[in-house]
Amino acid sequence: MDDTASTSLSPTAASHHPTLRLPATCEPPSEQNPPKQAAWIVFGATGHMGRSLVRSVLSHGDKCTAVGWTQENIPEQMERWHERNCLGLLCDVRVRETVDTVIKKSIERWGNIDIIANCTGYGVIGACEDQDEHDLRNQFATNFLGTLHILQLSLPHFRAQSHGRYLIFSSTSGALGVPGLGPYCATKYAVEGLIESILYEIDVFNIKATLVEPGHVRLDEPETGTSGPLRLKRYGHFWVKGASAPYSAPTSPAGHAKRIVQWLNDRQPTSAVKSAELVWQLGHCSYPPLRLLLGSYAVESIRDRLRSIIEEIEDWKHLSFPAPADLGDMDLDRDMEGDGEEGMEVGE
Numbered sequence: 001m002d003d004t005a006s007t008s009l010s011p012t013a014a015s016h017h018p019t020l021r022l023p024a025t026c027e028p029p030s031e032q033n034p035p036k037q038a039a040w041i042v043f044g045a046t047g048h049m050g051r052s053l054v055r056s057v058l059s060h061g062d063k064c065t066a067v068g069w070t071q072e073n074i075p076e077q078m079e080r081w082h083e084r085n086c087l088g089l090l091c092d093v094r095v096r097e098t099v100d101t102v103i104k105k106s107i108e109r110w111g112n113i114d115i116i117a118n119c120t121g122y123g124v125i126g127a128c129e130d131q132d133e134h135d136l137r138n139q140f141a142t143n144f145l146g147t148l149h150i151l152q153l154s155l156p157h158f159r160a161q162s163h164g165r166y167l168i169f170s171s172t173s174g175a176l177g178v179p180g181l182g183p184y185c186a187t188k189y190a191v192e193g194l195i196e197s198i199l200y201e202i203d204v205f206n207i208k209a210t211l212v213e214p215g216h217v218r219l220d221e222p223e224t225g226t227s228g229p230l231r232l233k234r235y236g237h238f239w240v241k242g243a244s245a246p247y248s249a250p251t252s253p254a255g256h257a258k259r260i261v262q263w264l265n266d267r268q269p270t271s272a273v274k275s276a277e278l279v280w281q282l283g284h285c286s287y288p289p290l291r292l293l294l295g296s297y298a299v300e301s302i303r304d305r306l307r308s309i310i311e312e313i314e315d316w317k318h319l320s321f322p323a324p325a326d327l328g329d330m331d332l333d334r335d336m337e338g339d340g341e342e343g344m345e346v347g348e
Contacts, residue, residue: 020277027286032144035284037109040064041102043093043150044083044119046073047215048237049169052276053117058085060280065106067091071118072096093120093146094138098152113157115283118150118166123184125261126241127254135241136183143187151198159205164210165283168195172298174213176305180257199290210288212279215270215297216260269294 006329022028029035040057044050045066057064063085068078068094087109091098106113121143124135147168154317158164173181174188202209240258275294282292293299298335 011043018295020274020281022278022281022285025342026288028281033115037059038114038283039106039112040117040158040283041067041106041113041154042117042119043091043099043102043146044069044121044169044342045069045088046077047119047274049275050117050119053119053279054081054086056273056276056280057283058083061085062280063110065102065288067179070183093118093149095317096149097258099149100147103154103157109158112161113154114163115165115167116150116154117169117279117283119169121169121171122237122239123173123187124239124241125180125257126243127180127247127252128182130244130254131183132242132246134262139183139187140190143184144190147191148194151194155202155207158202158207165282166195166206166207166277166287168211169210170195170211170213172213172215172293172301174211175302178257180255181252188252196290197265198333204325208288210282211291212282213293213298213302214275214293215293215295215299215301270297 018209021030022267041064042050042064044055045054046068049294050066054064055065065087066078066081068088068091070090073090073324075090078088078090087106089102091102093099122139123143124131124139126135151166152163166193168332170191171188172178173185174192177185192211195211198232200331201203217281236256238261243254249255277292278292293302
């Protein structure tokens with residue numbers, strides 16, 4: 001999955017890649033465990049990961065509603081996605097009514113929905129102080145409220161059929177702070193908390209959810225296919241905010257995210273096509289994890305962050321839990337207090 005030197009893979013080639021397999025413990029689809037045809041909704045289907053996921057879903061014979069974003073796409077573009085197993089629609093996840101329409105039209109077309117993937121989301125690259133109220137509200141409305149709209153409007157259908165699967169795309173930014181992406185990180189932290197909480201509420205209905213956390217992912221799929229001539233902005237889910245004077249120095253921490261994107265350019269280490277194949281397997285596995293990290297950057301950065309948290313807890317835990325030596329001193333203090341009380345009783 002991490003191989004910037006490899007040539008582009010088609011979804012069919014990725015599906016036969018020998019190393020692209022989820023662990024056997026989660027019972028992914030295989031020749032011995034063939035998957036049943038599933039109906040998907042992929043929100044953010046014209047974005048960086050969504051397009052590869054739709055192509056993977058269709059290559060495996062599943063049915064899919066591919067949902068574009070009204071701010072970037074037009075109905076004529078989404079009509080190019082129409083085929084026997086694919087329905088192209090538009091929506092703005094910030095607006096509940098448009099999400100509801102997508103879900104109802106998908107059920108009308110496919111009869112039911114089995115898996116919903118939310119690949120929507122965008123971030124503004126810039127210092128926290130430089131981002132105005134519009135930037136802040138729009139990121140939260142898209143990334144967090146958009147996810148909540150999808151969950152709330154689809155859960156009645158999943159409950160009625162006693163099964164369903166959510167694949168919610170988060171980010172490494174949902175597990176660690178990134179200078180220059182403060183509000184975006186905040187929205188992803190919120191999404192992570194939402195999914196962790198809702199899992200306890202929906203498990204009884206046989207509904208599962210997984211947070212997909214990709215690292216730096218490059219768009220490496222061939223340019224032909226279901227989406228036809230539709231061309232993507234390569235990293236269009238991040239907008240760059242002009243820096244004010246205090247944050248405009250060449251080495252300013254607030255410019256870290258921008259420098260990373262510029263430095264990586266097309267050298268993003270993780271393949272979108274290979275990632276999409278694993279996400280398709282995730283939709284069909286029997287025992288999905290809470291999180292699926294994609295790429296070595298995601299694994300290493302999040303693991304290092306968690307290690308630093310554990311180390312910090314250990315360094316400061318003595319303020320909350322007495323050390324063994326302190327416990328001995330406390331016992332001695334209690335004994336001395338008891339001796340004094342007994343002496344007073346004898347004197348009396």
